[in-house]
Amino acid sequence: MVEITKEMLEQLLEDKDVRKIIEIFDEYNIVDLAEIVNELSLGSTIDLMRILPSIHGGELFSYLDINLQKGILDALDPQRIKMIMDQLFSDDIVDFLKELPDQIQQKVMDSIEASDKQEIHTLLSYEENTAGAMMSTDFVELAQEDTIEKAMKKIKAQRKIAETVNYCYITDTHGVLVGCISLRDILFAPSNSLIGDVMENDVISVKVNEDQEEVTRTIQKYDFTIVPVVDPSNRLVGVITFDDVIDVIQEEATEDIHKMGGIMPVEDSYLNASPLTMAKSRLVWLLVLMVSYVISSLIITKNNELLTLVPSLITFVPMLMSTAGNAGSQSSAMTIRAITVDDLTMKDFPKVFMKELGVAAICGAILCVVNTLRIVLFVDGMGLDIAITVSLTIFFVVILSKLLGGFLPLFALSIKQDPAAMASPLITTAVDVLSLLVYFTLARVFLGV
Amino acid sequence: MVEITKEMLEQLLEDKDVRKIIEIFDEYNIVDLAEIVNELSLGSTIDLMRILPSIHGGELFSYLDINLQKGILDALDPQRIKMIMDQLFSDDIVDFLKELPDQIQQKVMDSIEASDKQEIHTLLSYEENTAGAMMSTDFVELAQEDTIEKAMKKIKAQRKIAETVNYCYITDTHGVLVGCISLRDILFAPSNSLIGDVMENDVISVKVNEDQEEVTRTIQKYDFTIVPVVDPSNRLVGVITFDDVIDVIQEEATEDIHKMGGIMPVEDSYLNASPLTMAKSRLVWLLVLMVSYVISSLIITKNNELLTLVPSLITFVPMLMSTAGNAGSQSSAMTIRAITVDDLTMKDFPKVFMKELGVAAICGAILCVVNTLRIVLFVDGMGLDIAITVSLTIFFVVILSKLLGGFLPLFALSIKQDPAAMASPLITTAVDVLSLLVYFTLARVFLGV
Numbered sequence: 002m003v004e005i006t007k008e009m010l011e012q013l014l015e016d017k018d019v020r021k022i023i024e025i026f027d028e029y030n031i032v033d034l035a036e037i038v039n040e041l042s043l044g045s046t047i048d049l050m051r052i053l054p055s056i057h058g059g060e061l062f063s064y065l066d067i068n069l070q071k072g073i074l075d076a077l078d079p080q081r082i083k084m085i086m087d088q089l090f091s092d093d094i095v096d097f098l099k100e101l102p103d104q105i106q107q108k109v110m111d112s113i114e115a116s117d118k119q120e121i122h123t124l125l126s127y128e129e130n131t132a133g134a135m136m137s138t139d140f141v142e143l144a145q146e147d148t149i150e151k152a153m154k155k156i157k158a159q160r161k162i163a164e165t166v167n168y169c170y171i172t173d174t175h176g177v178l179v180g181c182i183s184l185r186d187i188l189f190a191p192s193n194s195l196i197g198d199v200m201e202n203d204v205i206s207v208k209v210n211e212d213q214e215e216v217t218r219t220i221q222k223y224d225f226t227i228v229p230v231v232d233p234s235n236r237l238v239g240v241i242t243f244d245d246v247i248d249v250i251q252e253e254a255t256e257d258i259h260k261m262g263g264i265m266p267v268e269d270s271y272l273n274a275s276p277l278t279m280a281k282s283r284l285v286w287l288l289v290l291m292v293s294y295v296i297s298s299l300i301i302t303k304n305n306e307l308l309t310l311v312p313s314l315i316t317f318v319p320m321l322m323s324t325a326g327n328a329g330s331q332s333s334a335m336t337i338r339a340i341t342v343d344d345l346t347m348k349d350f351p352k353v354f355m356k357e358l359g360v361a362a363i364c365g366a367i368l369c370v371v372n373t374l375r376i377v378l379f380v381d382g383m384g385l386d387i388a389i390t391v392s393l394t395i396f397f398v399v400i401l402s403k404l405l406g407g408f409l410p411l412f413a414l415s416i417k418q419d420p421a422a423m424a425s426p427l428i429t430t431a432v433d434v435l436s437l438l439v440y441f442t443l444a445r446v447f448l449g450v
Numbered sequence: 451m452v453e454i455t456k457e458m459l460e461q462l463l464e465d466k467d468v469r470k471i472i473e474i475f476d477e478y479n480i481v482d483l484a485e486i487v488n489e490l491s492l493g494s495t496i497d498l499m500r501i502l503p504s505i506h507g508g509e510l511f512s513y514l515d516i517n518l519q520k521g522i523l524d525a526l527d528p529q530r531i532k533m534i535m536d537q538l539f540s541d542d543i544v545d546f547l548k549e550l551p552d553q554i555q556q557k558v559m560d561s562i563e564a565s566d567k568q569e570i571h572t573l574l575s576y577e578e579n580t581a582g583a584m585m586s587t588d589f590v591e592l593a594q595e596d597t598i599e600k601a602m603k604k605i606k607a608q609r610k611i612a613e614t615v616n617y618c619y620i621t622d623t624h625g626v627l628v629g630c631i632s633l634r635d636i637l638f639a640p641s642n643s644l645i646g647d648v649m650e651n652d653v654i655s656v657k658v659n660e661d662q663e664e665v666t667r668t669i670q671k672y673d674f675t676i677v678p679v680v681d682p683s684n685r686l687v688g689v690i691t692f693d694d695v696i697d698v699i700q701e702e703a704t705e706d707i708h709k710m711g712g713i714m715p716v717e718d719s720y721l722n723a724s725p726l727t728m729a730k731s732r733l734v735w736l737l738v739l740m741v742s743y744v745i746s747s748l749i750i751t752k753n754n755e756l757l758t759l760v761p762s763l764i765t766f767v768p769m770l771m772s773t774a775g776n777a778g779s780q781s782s783a784m785t786i787r788a789i790t791v792d793d794l795t796m797k798d799f800p801k802v803f804m805k806e807l808g809v810a811a812i813c814g815a816i817l818c819v820v821n822t823l824r825i826v827l828f829v830d831g832m833g834l835d836i837a838i839t840v841s842l843t844i845f846f847v848v849i850l851s852k853l854l855g856g857f858l859p860l861f862a863l864s865i866k867q868d869p870a871a872m873a874s875p876l877i878t879t880a881v882d883v884l885s886l887l888v889y890f891t892l893a894r895v896f897l898g899v
Contacts, residue, residue, distance in 0.1 A: 203451060247695070272792060286776065297765075326878070327875050331713050338720075339721070343720055356721075360728045
């Protein structure tokens with residue numbers, strides 16, 4: 002197959018070669034075509050949207066950049082907008098509707114069919130990050146008394162085809178979810194059997210107000226491509242597909258990584274976020290941590306006398322603080338991620354404690370030995386007493402830091418705070434203070450000052 | 451529906467109530483049942499596997515913990531093992547085969563059908579983290595000259611049903627992938643039409659030696675539930691389903707988070723990894739960083755004279771180093787994640803540079819002002835010259851740290867290294883040294899020492 006380029010498409014639009022353009026959209030994958038269309042001018046894209054049959058137009062529209070979408074909706078007449086909207090899944094409509102200026106939003110809402118309008122309004126009303134805000138209302142609903150033949154007709158009648166067609170859901174007269182059946186099972190059931198007899202009764206669903214993280218857990222646990230969503234009375238209200246779940250998983254990982262780096266979550270992508278937005282998301286932690294270092298300064302000031310007597314002590318402070326910080330953030334990184342993927346909770350604390358203690362004892366002991374050797378062998382004029390002070394400080398500080406790094410995320414979880422907030426910057430600050438205290442205490446003991 | 455408990459299942463096994471047990475496995479979701487079975491003793495599980503019809507046995511087996519799987523394979527006779535293996539997808543067999551001791555591995559291989567054995571051997575030969583190592587060889591393969599009726603028969607003949615049945619792939623006589631078709635489209639095509647006339651020609655596939663990250667990008671980009679895998683001659687050799695892709699996405703995020711926390715990747719889950727394994731994965735960075743602090747110590751020693759003249763200078767060192775570290779790791783966290791999700795590359799460096807510069811200038815200026823006020827207002831006996839020295843150091847150090855934090859991950863990518871390795875610990879160390887250099891230089895200028 003010939004590769005389609007931006008220039009080819011532009012030429013065809015200029016030549017108004019409608020037949021050839023439609024042929025291309027029949028043949029090629031829409032995601033690849035959308036990538037090319039996203040590089041066209043707004044004018045050319047509007048021309049294209051006027052030419053394309055609604056099925057291709059709708060598909061293409063859903064893959065375009067939001068700015069092109071806005072321009073298209075602004076330019077097209079209500080009749081054509083309606084044709085596009087009819088092709089879109091309700092969750093996709095809701096997604097871009099939120100981004101539109103009021104006036105264009107109104108134009109779109111006016112062009113949507115009355116029955117769909119109600120659905121869109123309901124979908125818009127769900128709280129962010131819940132199943133309701135993720136779900137689509139496009140699904141195939143069957144009744145237990147449907148014959149296979151009737152079920153096939155219902156499936157065929159589903160305008161918007163996608164993954165959602167591979168599973169059908171069965172509801173009773175009150176709309177309560179009672180079963181599910183795969184397209185394959187419908188296909189191979191005897192044509193005179195009733196859906197109620199061939200469906201699966203044990204249908205797993207999620208609640209409409211459930212958090213999106215719970216939804217991703219359910220989809221992952223059962224390896225579903227699609228999961229039904231029910232209201233508090235167990236009535237079927239929507240479906241969520243795996244592709245939305247993949248998006249949520251990526252978002253959550255991004256949020257965790259940002260929080261662990263000491264950044265408040267930013268909605269926009271890196272290249273789209275303005276420097277001011279990004280500065281705001283980073284300033285909070287920088288300020289908090291800068292000011293909290295008053296404590297470290299105070300500790301150093303308080304030990305000024307000791308430092309004047311043994312000036313070389315100060316040269317080890319950066320290394321001690323940094324080792325403590327690294328040891329602590331290693332443990333918190335592992336625990337935070339384990340909470341997400343292995344469902345670690347506060348009840349696992351004894352296990353985490355023992356594990357971190359074991360790891361810390363091994364790491365601490367080795368660092369302690371290496372450091373003693375390094376000082377004794379390579380640093381001129383440094384007494385063994387100082388070497389021992391520094392090395393023992395490392396040993397104790399690694400243990401304290403690792404225990405704290407393992408504990409704080411679990412503690413945050415248990416008081417219903419985000420474990421990822423208990424990450425590097427906070428832990429680094431805490432263990433820095435600890436390491437100074439341990440260091441000066443040991444120094445007084447071993448140096449007899 | 452009544453909830454099934456561990457005790458119920460144990461009682462039924464004791465009573466040898468085969469009929470009731472099979473009824474439960476007919477009715478309930480296998481993932482939920484597997485959760486209960488995972489808590490049974492090995493003996494009970496083996497009894498259960500002897501009772502269950504092969505379809506349920508195979509399904510259940512694939513959801514059991516590896517230790518139960520080992521025990522079952524050790525206890526069952528080859529005939530029954532064959533029945534279970536016949537139900538499993540080839541990629542699942544390969545996954546647990548790798549974990550088995552040689553002797554049980556041999557027993558399993560002996561019980562697999564000759565044709566499957568060849569497939570398993572081939573799958574085992576693919577390099578880790580490639581499409582080949584992720585894929586399954588269970589897919590429906592059609593020919594262009596198949597009628598819809600014949601296609602339906604081929605689909606029905608597919609022993610192992612799953613998502614893989616919702617898409618069929620069409621190959622020519624040489625096995626070259628030429629098209630694909632959804633189950634739904636087969637269902638609604640006229641029964642006398644040929645597959646070649648109704649299939650999609652533009653079929654997206656991944657190469658068998660492609661990296662798993664590329665595979666996840668393809669699945670995400672096209673919103674596929676399944677993607678075909680081809681060899682270098684474009685012959686269809688397997689399929690990869692979305693659930694394996696979700697696992698990869700989670701794994702990659704875990705790896706990035708661990709690397710950013712200064713930990714080498716660990717294969718086992720947090721609770722399963724031994725303290726020794728974990729200590730090893732953490733020691734490398736701790737040692738490297740501890741020893742690299744020799745540079746910081748040297749810088750402090752070199753400036754001993756300055757510190758003796760103005761002893762209060764040293765009290766700001768922890769704050770300066772930590773602010774630099776935090777500023778740098780914020781930037782590296784954002785860039786590393788943006789490389790993964792927004793496909794940032796070295797060619798975006800000018801944008802990243804300008805963005806980080808803008809963010810750093812805003813953050814640096816605010817931190818500078820706040821710090822000056824804090825010192826002047828709250829710290830007794832500290833001259834304005836020292837306040838200005840410290841505050842200006844913060845300003846410059848924030849800018850340097852953010853530029854370095856933004857640049858290093860991109861640089862790593864451009865020399866084909868893992869961007870996540872350029873994370874917190876490394877950047878912290880680098881900017882610590884920088885901040886000391888800037889600090890002492892500015893101090894000499896402003897304090898006229």
